[in-house]
Amino acid sequence: MSAHRLGLLLLALVGVSLIAGCGNRREPDHLAFNMGDGLDMTKDGKLEVSFQIALPSGIGGGDGTWGGGGAAHETYELTSAKGINIYDAIQHAQKELSRELFPGHREVILIGQPLAEHGIAHLLDEFVRNPRSELRSKLLVVKDAEAKDVLAQKAIFEPFMSMGLRRQQDILRLRHVYFHDFMSDTLTEGLDPYVPAIGLTAASKPYYYGSAVFNKAMGLKTVGFLDANETAYANWITGKQAGYECSLPIGGGNGDNISVTFNSLRKSIRTRKAQDRIMVDLHLSGIGAIVENNSTLNPTRAPDRRTIEQAINRKTKREIETLIAKVQREYRADIFGFGEAYHRQHPLQWKKVSGKWNDRFPELRVAVQVELTCERNSGLVTSPIDVN
Amino acid sequence: MDWTKLAHKKLHKPAALRQAEAEREDAPLANDLAANRRAFEHAFRDCSDLVFRELAIENHTKLLLIYIDGMIDVELITVNVLSPLIYKGLPQGLGAIDNIAQMCEQQLFSVLQMRKSSNLGELVTGILKGNLAILADGEATACLAGVKQVATRGIEESTSEPALRGPKESFTENLRTNTVLLRAKFATTRLKIEEMTVGSLTRTDVVIAYLDGIVDPDLLEEVRARVARIQVEGVLDSGYIEEAIEDTHYSPFPQMMSSERPDVVAAGLMEGKVAIIADGTPFALVVPMTFWSGLQAPDDYYERFLYVALNRSIRYFFAAFSVLLPSFYIALTNFHQELIPGKLMITIAALRERAPFPTVIEVLMMEIMFEGLREAGLRLPKPIGPLVSVVGALVIGEAAVSAGIVSSPIVIVVSAAGIASFIIPRYRFGIPLRMLRFPLLVLSGMFGLFGLTTGVVAILIHLVQLRPFGMPYLSPLAPAAGQWLKDWWIRWPQRLTKRSEPEPENRGGEA
Numbered sequence: 096m097s098a099h100r101l102g103l104l105l106l107a108l109v110g111v112s113l114i115a116g117c118g119n120r121r122e123p124d125h126l127a128f129n130m131g132d133g134l135d136m137t138k139d140g141k142l143e144v145s146f147q148i149a150l151p152s153g154i155g156g157g158d159g160t161w162g163g164g165g166a167a168h169e170t171y172e173l174t175s176a177k178g179i180n181i182y183d184a185i186q187h188a189q190k191e192l193s194r195e196l197f198p199g200h201r202e203v204i205l206i207g208q209p210l211a212e213h214g215i216a217h218l219l220d221e222f223v224r225n226p227r228s229e230l231r232s233k234l235l236v237v238k239d240a241e242a243k244d245v246l247a248q249k250a251i252f253e254p255f256m257s258m259g260l261r262r263q264q265d266i267l268r269l270r271h272v273y274f275h276d277f278m279s280d281t282l283t284e285g286l287d288p289y290v291p292a293i294g295l296t297a298a299s300k301p302y303y304y305g306s307a308v309f310n311k312a313m314g315l316k317t318v319g320f321l322d323a324n325e326t327a328y329a330n331w332i333t334g335k336q337a338g339y340e341c342s343l344p345i346g347g348g349n350g351d352n353i354s355v356t357f358n359s360l361r362k363s364i365r366t367r368k369a370q371d372r373i374m375v376d377l378h379l380s381g382i383g384a385i386v387e388n389n390s391t392l393n394p395t396r397a398p399d400r401r402t403i404e405q406a407i408n409r410k411t412k413r414e415i416e417t418l419i420a421k422v423q424r425e426y427r428a429d430i431f432g433f434g435e436a437y438h439r440q441h442p443l444q445w446k447k448v449s450g451k452w453n454d455r456f457p458e459l460r461v462a463v464q465v466e467l468t469c470e471r472n473s474g475l476v477t478s479p480i481d482v483n
Numbered sequence: 484m485d486w487t488k489l490a491h492k493k494l495h496k497p498a499a500l501r502q503a504e505a506e507r508e509d510a511p512l513a514n515d516l517a518a519n520r521r522a523f524e525h526a527f528r529d530c531s532d533l534v535f536r537e538l539a540i541e542n543h544t545k546l547l548l549i550y551i552d553g554m555i556d557v558e559l560i561t562v563n564v565l566s567p568l569i570y571k572g573l574p575q576g577l578g579a580i581d582n583i584a585q586m587c588e589q590q591l592f593s594v595l596q597m598r599k600s601s602n603l604g605e606l607v608t609g610i611l612k613g614n615l616a617i618l619a620d621g622e623a624t625a626c627l628a629g630v631k632q633v634a635t636r637g638i639e640e641s642t643s644e645p646a647l648r649g650p651k652e653s654f655t656e657n658l659r660t661n662t663v664l665l666r667a668k669f670a671t672t673r674l675k676i677e678e679m680t681v682g683s684l685t686r687t688d689v690v691i692a693y694l695d696g697i698v699d700p701d702l703l704e705e706v707r708a709r710v711a712r713i714q715v716e717g718v719l720d721s722g723y724i725e726e727a728i729e730d731t732h733y734s735p736f737p738q739m740m741s742s743e744r745p746d747v748v749a750a751g752l753m754e755g756k757v758a759i760i761a762d763g764t765p766f767a768l769v770v771p772m773t774f775w776s777g778l779q780a781p782d783d784y785y786e787r788f789l790y791v792a793l794n795r796s797i798r799y800f801f802a803a804f805s806v807l808l809p810s811f812y813i814a815l816t817n818f819h820q821e822l823i824p825g826k827l828m829i830t831i832a833a834l835r836e837r838a839p840f841p842t843v844i845e846v847l848m849m850e851i852m853f854e855g856l857r858e859a860g861l862r863l864p865k866p867i868g869p870l871v872s873v874v875g876a877l878v879i880g881e882a883a884v885s886a887g888i889v890s891s892p893i894v895i896v897v898s899a900a901g902i903a904s905f906i907i908p909r910y911r912f913g914i915p916l917r918m919l920r921f922p923l924l925v926l927s928g929m930f931g932l933f934g935l936t937t938g939v940v941a942i943l944i945h946l947v948q949l950r951p952f953g954m955p956y957l958s959p960l961a962p963a964a965g966q967w968l969k970d971w972w973i974r975w976p977q978r979l980t981k982r983s984e985p986e987p988e989n990r991g992g993e994a
Contacts, residue, residue, distance in 0.1 A: 121820075130825070151829050151833035200825040202825065
């Protein structure tokens with residue numbers, strides 16, 4: 096028994112000493128929660144990383160006794176540091192901070208346009224290798240501005256911009272824009288990544304611009320941007336978007352117009368080889384509801400509905416063809432995943448083209464077929480409102 | 484240590500006393516009444532509650548009644564023993580009564596239990612157990628009339644195991660009342676109630692109850708053997724017996740269930756368990772116990788099965804919750820901050836800004852404070868009880884936080900875990916769960932989730948190898964026992980659970 100007691104006592108002593116000393120135990124108040132990273136390239140070509148750090152005492156919780164009554168507190172701190180790579184920059188930033196930088200709750204990773212156009216192939220490793228790093232951060236490219244300019248802005252609702260940007264992505268019904276999705280797209284054969292892009296308005300307010308196209312063959316650098324509408328089409332083709340809104344003038348030239356919102360978007364990509372060329376049959380479909388109708392067309396009548404659907408299909412098809420042609424010719428990056436589809440559907444033939452897909456992609460013949468239907472009516476109104 | 488020394492000393496009584504007791508065990512009665520009286524007076528010297536009542540019948544036969552004041556039914560003696568002897572004299576027409584033994588045999592006293600003895604030791608024990616001894620002059624045999632009546636509590640509602648639905652009665656301190664409560668539930672001769680005596684000083688009657696044909700004979704034999712082996716001076720509660728017969732002292736988990744509800748004991752018997760009921764305590768022991776029976780309430784079998792499914796799920800969840808929550812909180816906030824949703828993490832960090840102690844120390848402090856409060860509330864006289872909870876809630880909940888000594892999430896965590904441990908229907912089964920919190924706290928404070936997992940695995944290993952009375956503690960879950968699993972989490976309706984019926988030949992004795 097005494098041996099038992101001695102053992103217990105020793106165990107307790109070891110326990111107490113370890114509690115007091117503690118190896119990798121870190122109290123939450125010893126951490127600097129890094130909510131957003133901004134990656135920029137300085138004018139002299141160096142990497143600059145900005146960290147948006149949440150200030151817990153400013154964001155609150157509890158009755159705000161800490162710091163005393165009523166006054167608005169700072170909710171975040173923006174720290175920037177230069178370095179030859181990400182880790183180096185973190186080490187430099189850490190020198191200014193009394194708490195350990197903790198990337199486990201990082202909401203967004205922003206990349207400034209200059210850096211994005213320079214190429215980010217050499218910046219990915221740290222994000223994946225660091226076990227504390229949050230791979231569900233959303234990756235965004237900042238168009239015509241630096242990442243830290245965006246992070247420095249005050250968010251309207253959220254305590255800081257990182258959280259606001261993340262929320263916005265959710266509102267836009269965008270899917271698969273996490274950092275690990277970007278990594279997965281990057282590492283998939285026959286697919287080039289494109290990520291959401293934001294711009295700054297004249298009043299320096301960030302807004303959703305569209306997306307930035309990365310070309311893997313050119314060192315994972317941004318080769319161009321797609322606007323919001325083009326991005327919606329691209330997302331539709333890649334299955335990254337749940338819904339799509341479409342507004343268009345309809346009927347005569349008397350200002351008639353109609354807006355339709357589409358849900359349950361579907362796509363199918365069939366690839367085949369015809370004589371030495373790879374053909375792609377792209378079939379896009381979706382079911383929509385009319386959300387605004389300022390025309391004389393009555394969608395409850397079949398002929399009118401067909402008129403609306405045809406107009407929408409025609410417009411969508413034309414725009415998608417334009418988009419595909421632009422991406423093929425200008426960006427030469429297969430963001431639509433045609434290569435991946437070819438890889439899956441013709442694994443043996445893929446081997447012949449696998450190494451040089453970025454050269455084959457512009458030569459693809461893509462046949463687009465759009466089949467949108469307005470089956471649902473939205474709201475109480477079914478027929479057009481007749482003012483007269 | 485001191486206590487064991489003291490007990491040790493007690494066992495070594497003066498040799499003379501021991502010898503006198505041993506001699507008395509076998510001493511026969513004398514023929515002479517005066518000598519017998521002296522013998523009893525010697526045995527019971529300094530016992531002011533012993534009453535000697537001498538009387539003469541028809542002026543020649545001298546009788547001596549000996550009993551302990553307050554332990555016998557005075558009215559019964561007056562009406563059924565004294566009045567026939569004194570006023571009516573010996574019954575006429577029966578011929579001469581030669582001796583008192585004959586009187587017993589001829590059933591001249593209208594008392595239900597009657598036996599005779601000529602052994603001084605047996606008579607002394609009989610008197611101590613509440614019998615009336617009747618001695619006659621010139622005879623070496625005496626009668627013992629069972630007229631025991633001890634002041635006792637009535638049958639009241641169970642205070643330690645309240646149930647919303649089901650029988651409200653509970654055991655009392657009187658063994659006979661308790662066996663009656665049990666017997667009243669089974670109108671079958673298969674309910675066996677074996678009696679044993681435990682304790683060299685208290686000579687407490689202990690009964691072993693079981694249902695013949697359902698009980699496992701090996702288990703029964705084991706219980707008999709263990710109870711017979713008990714060497715103690717006194718048994719004041721069934722806890723003495725529990726401690727004497729439990730498999731191991733070094734386990735936080737109770738190895739037998741103690742209940743003051745006859746229906747719980749009866750249900751245990753029907754599951755083939757053995758009940759041990761000691762005189763002088765309302766708490767019966769049911770062996771063997773499993774882990775899950777500690778989490779099951781009597782209502783579970785009286786209420787509709789869907790309600791029970793909900794209640795049990797809640798209970799099982801909170802049982803795990805009460806053990807793991809504080810250490811889980813520490814592991815997450817101190818080691819794995821990325822596992823907490825971002826906003827919550829910042830809130831927790833904000834609330835910790837002022838906290839002077841590490842989280843582990845905070846939780847330990849509050850846990851100890853909570854246990855103190857619990858113990859204080861338990862021991863205090865009822866009128867003061869609420870005061871403790873008010874002061875405790877104010878001191879711990881409010882003041883400590885606003886003074887900045889502990890952070891408020893800790894209060895939430897500790898009190899939530901504390902409340903969770905009170906959800907366990909058997910109060911004493913919540914104690915091991917609360918105890919185990921502390922080692923888990925230390926482990927998770929040292930090694931995070933890894934330490935916590937190690938601790939939980941260690942507990943599981945202990946539970947799996949714990950086999951009170953040969954029954955695996957985690958059964959029917961581990962080892963999985965098919966049919967009985969239907970009463971493990973969700974108590975399926977009786978119609979859906981076909982329990983193995985006992986063999987037909989064992990049912991012969993049924994009325």
